[in-house]
Amino acid sequence: MKSGFVRELLGRSDYAIIGEIVEPQTKVLDLGCGEGELLEWLASNKGVDARGVEISGAKVQKAIARGVSVFQCDIDEGLADYPDQAFDYVILSQTLQETRHPRKVLREMLRVGRKAIVAFPNFGHWRMRMSMLFSGGAPRTSLFPYEWYESPNIHILTVRDFEALAALESLVVERRYFLAGHRKVEWQPNLTAEVAVFLVRRG
Amino acid sequence: MIVAANTVQFDSIALDNGTTLGQVEVAYETYGELNAAKTNAIMVLHAFSGDAHAAGISAETGKPGWWDNMIGPGKAFDTNKYFVICSNVLGGCRGTTGPSSLNPATGCPYAMSFPVITIGDMVRLQKMLVDSFGIPRLLSVSGGSMGGMQALEWAAAYPESVVSAIPVATTTRHSAQQIAFNEVGRQAIMADPDWAEGNYYDKQPPGRGLAVARMVGHITYMSDDSMREKFGRRLRGKENFSFGFDVDFEVESYLRYRGSQFVYRFDANSYLYITKAMDYFDLTNGHGTLAAALEKTQARFLVISFSSDWLYPSYQSQELVRALRSRNRDVAYVELQSNYGHDSFLVDVVEQTDLVRGFLASTFEKAQ
Numbered sequence: 001m002k003s004g005f006v007r008e009l010l011g012r013s014d015y016a017i018i019g020e021i022v023e024p025q026t027k028v029l030d031l032g033c034g035e036g037e038l039l040e041w042l043a044s045n046k047g048v049d050a051r052g053v054e055i056s057g058a059k060v061q062k063a064i065a066r067g068v069s070v071f072q073c074d075i076d077e078g079l080a081d082y083p084d085q086a087f088d089y090v091i092l093s094q095t096l097q098e099t100r101h102p103r104k105v106l107r108e109m110l111r112v113g114r115k116a117i118v119a120f121p122n123f124g125h126w127r128m129r130m131s132m133l134f135s136g137g138a139p140r141t142s143l144f145p146y147e148w149y150e151s152p153n154i155h156i157l158t159v160r161d162f163e164a165l166a167a168l169e170s171l172v173v174e175r176r177y178f179l180a181g182h183r184k185v186e187w188q189p190n191l192t193a194e195v196a197v198f199l200v201r202r203g
Numbered sequence: 204m205i206v207a208a209n210t211v212q213f214d215s216i217a218l219d220n221g222t223t224l225g226q227v228e229v230a231y232e233t234y235g236e237l238n239a240a241k242t243n244a245i246m247v248l249h250a251f252s253g254d255a256h257a258a259g260i261s262a263e264t265g266k267p268g269w270w271d272n273m274i275g276p277g278k279a280f281d282t283n284k285y286f287v288i289c290s291n292v293l294g295g296c297r298g299t300t301g302p303s304s305l306n307p308a309t310g311c312p313y314a315m316s317f318p319v320i321t322i323g324d325m326v327r328l329q330k331m332l333v334d335s336f337g338i339p340r341l342l343s344v345s346g347g348s349m350g351g352m353q354a355l356e357w358a359a360a361y362p363e364s365v366v367s368a369i370p371v372a373t374t375t376r377h378s379a380q381q382i383a384f385n386e387v388g389r390q391a392i393m394a395d396p397d398w399a400e401g402n403y404y405d406k407q408p409p410g411r412g413l414a415v416a417r418m419v420g421h422i423t424y425m426s427d428d429s430m431r432e433k434f435g436r437r438l439r440g441k442e443n444f445s446f447g448f449d450v451d452f453e454v455e456s457y458l459r460y461r462g463s464q465f466v467y468r469f470d471a472n473s474y475l476y477i478t479k480a481m482d483y484f485d486l487t488n489g490h491g492t493l494a495a496a497l498e499k500t501q502a503r504f505l506v507i508s509f510s511s512d513w514l515y516p517s518y519q520s521q522e523l524v525r526a527l528r529s530r531n532r533d534v535a536y537v538e539l540q541s542n543y544g545h546d547s548f549l550v551d552v553v554e555q556t557d558l559v560r561g562f563l564a565s566t567f568e569k570a571q
């Protein structure tokens with residue numbers, strides 16, 4: 001993978017990567033899709049059949065008003081009803097660390113979808129480590145701005161942790177992207193990447 | 204927008220109970236213009252006590268339609284873009300054939316000789332109306348409460364004719380609680396001596412029974428919160444209790460007023476027949492499971508429920524959504540926060556408007 005700049009999509013560089021990964025005319029499910037911006041973009045630019053799940057009613061309303069089919073539901077439970085392999089891609093963008101049962105969510109993603117795209121903030125980034133080392137408190141950076149008692153991030157993970165879980169689940173990592181700001185990085189991603197994006201499937 | 208009702212007559216309709224009903228009239232209204240390709244038609248379906256007058260100002264009564272805040276130029280169902288049809292249901296008393304209509308065979312009102320009808324029968328008649336316009340596919344079918352049941356029936360019974368469905372504050376089948384409230388209403392009517400086994404059309408109608416039935420209905424349409432807000436324990440035009448059984452409380456006055464007004468616009472026998480149709484409604488009938496019942500649907504769905512609706516609680520909408528998801532149907536769902544109970548779908552329209560407008564626009568675009 002080459003280092004280089006990533007242009008933002010809808011103000012986010014991980015969306016740009018996801019937009020690059022998703023093949024046209026596929027079926028996509030976005031978990032924790034917020035107001036459906038990414039799905040709307042994928043539907044109009046890649047002709048995908050776009051569906052979403054979101055827990056916040058206010059965000060679901062905005063997504064539906066945009067014309068995206070989103071239903072209000074908790075990700076931890078929301079996938080159970082879907083038949084196997086109903087989607088080409090199941091996207092989980094910056095949400096894995098907020099789920100109660102991340103391993104189960106990952107398994108469910110690969111049950112209902114042929115491939116999973118997981119983007120998450122890397123807790124192993126050097127700034128995080130320095131923050132912890134010098135402050136001695138739960139790290140706070142621009143990526144993890146919350147006080148520990150307010151943070152939605154209940155299952156923080158690093159690039160290495162995700163690779164280990166993928167191996168444990170015998171997943172094939174088809175592609176991996178590491179981002180620092182608007183740059184793709186490859187040297188020591190567990191130290192240098194702020195955000196990682198993985199495309200995985202069952203072996 | 205001044206609107207006038209139309210009527211169309213059909214020779215006969217086959218009913219779910221195995222019989223055929225001859226010479227059926229349907230009262231309907233339309234809003235907006237049907238486009239040349241006939242791809243912009245939407246059927247709006249009324250709830251239990253509604254009628255064909257969904258929008259605009261009635262040329263006859265001067266009153267606005269029951270979903271006038273949702274249907275019209277620039278509104279959720281934008282009549283600048285779409286052609287909206289609403290008809291009175293079979294069994295009704297607002298222009299479509301029902302128990303108060305004259306039986307052509309006898310020249311007398313059907314009364315209780317009217318066949319027991321179902322939601323499926325109502326929808327079959329609506330399909331005949333839509334066919335008479337030469338419309339092959341409806342862009343959408345939408346309604347709240349009993350209107351939502353009809354929308355679901357449309358999607359299940361005529362999958363090729365429905366591009367999208369918007370069932371609001373509704374269920375795929377009546378629960379014991381819903382049947383129970385309907386039965387209280389029916390018993391109130393039938394316990395009124397004026398009901399006279401349904402043969403009251405040349406006499407005093409069973410106004411007391413019908414009023415009580417309506418009072419129960421109104422309680423189920425509101426919520427504890429909305430009643431506290433609207434009435435609390437406020438007394439009606441007095442400082443102290445009357446120590447009698449006249450109206451003391453505002454809420455009593457409201458219910459009595461609503462009950463007494465209802466008598467002027469609704470037929471007691473229609474109340475019996477339509478509530479029975481709702482009670483019989485069960486989309487799973489003959490299919491085993493709800494998912495199997497929805498197997499043939501092709502429509503895109505927008506399902507809406509309301510947080511304070513205890514008559515058609517959100518769990519019933521969620522059951523529908525789960526079944527649709529298990530068949531990987533295109534379904535959007537949201538529970539809107541509202542204090543108005545079941546009435547929310549008629550009252551709380553700001554958020555509904557955004558949802559329906561966006562959903563219809565994207566559905567229309569995809570369907571072109």
